[in-house]
Amino acid sequence: MMSTQLKEQMSQDGLSSDDKETMDKLSSGVEILQELPIAAILGLFVFYFLGGYLLYSSLYAAVGSAVDSEADSQQFMMPVTIPMMLGIFVAQTAIVNPDGPAVFWCSIIPFTSPIVMMVRVAMGNAFEHPWQLALSMGLLIATFIFTTWLAGRIYRTGILMYGKKVTWKELGKWLFYKG
Numbered sequence: 001m002m003s004t005q006l007k008e009q010m011s012q013d014g015l016s017s018d019d020k021e022t023m024d025k026l027s028s029g030v031e032i033l034q035e036l037p038i039a040a041i042l043g044l045f046v047f048y049f050l051g052g053y054l055l056y057s058s059l060y061a062a063v064g065s066a067v068d069s070e071a072d073s074q075q076f077m078m079p080v081t082i083p084m085m086l087g088i089f090v091a092q093t094a095i096v097n098p099d100g101p102a103v104f105w106c107s108i109i110p111f112t113s114p115i116v117m118m119v120r121v122a123m124g125n126a127f128e129h130p131w132q133l134a135l136s137m138g139l140l141i142a143t144f145i146f147t148t149w150l151a152g153r154i155y156r157t158g159i160l161m162y163g164k165k166v167t168w169k170e171l172g173k174w175l176f177y178k179g
Contacts, residue, residue, distance in 0.1 A: 037127065044121050044133075051140040052114025055147060056080070062151035066158040066166050066174075076171075087115035098125035108136050110143035150175060 063076040090106040097103065098120050106112040107120055113136045120126040126133050157174040158166070 040127070041121055044126075045118060047137065048114040048118050048140070051110075051137075051144060055110060055114070055140065055144045056084070058144065058147040058151045062147070062154045065151065065155035066171055072165060075168075083109075083111035084115070087112035091115050091119040094119040094125075095123065098123045104132070107132065108139065110136075110140045113140055153177075 059080045063073055063080060066076065067073045087106060090102050090112060093100060094103040094107075094116055103116060103120065107117040107126075117126060117133070117136050121133075153175050154171065157177050
């Protein structure tokens with residue numbers, strides 16, 4: 001499947017059959033690269049990178065505003081970290097089976113979608129299901145906005161509670177505090 005220009009160049013240069021086979025392999029690789037939607041892949045990478053960064057930064061900001069010391073923050077860090085680890089584990093299965101149910105759900109759930117959906121994009125599977133891509137993007141944006149709102153509510157009360165050890169129950173009260 002070599003281009004005619006490449007064939008003419010090879011015949012003029014007097015290349016051997018081994019060289020022609022190598023050039024044929026190279027030209028097939030170039031054709032594969034030309035078929036990739038590189039602009040869409042880069043755009044989705046930027047979107048999911050920024051979306052995931054903003055989502056997790058708002059969660060970590062909420063944790064940081066609720067505690068006084070690093071030692072106190074450890075009880076709140078694991079629930080934020082677990083979805084990222086789960087996303088990495090499911091992303092490994094997405095390479096083998098990009099249409100599996102675990103891959104589908106983790107590419108829709110906003111806490112794991114920045115990792116899993118990018119694997120599906122790299123595998124080319126996400127472009128076969130544009131509604132899943134759109135749903136994942138919409139949920140990621142909505143969840144980022146919601147977690148930022150929650151972080152603001154926690155910050156508003158948590159910044160005034162300096163010196164007090166925070167529990168999960170206390171954190172829940174801060175979310176619904178009217179004042």
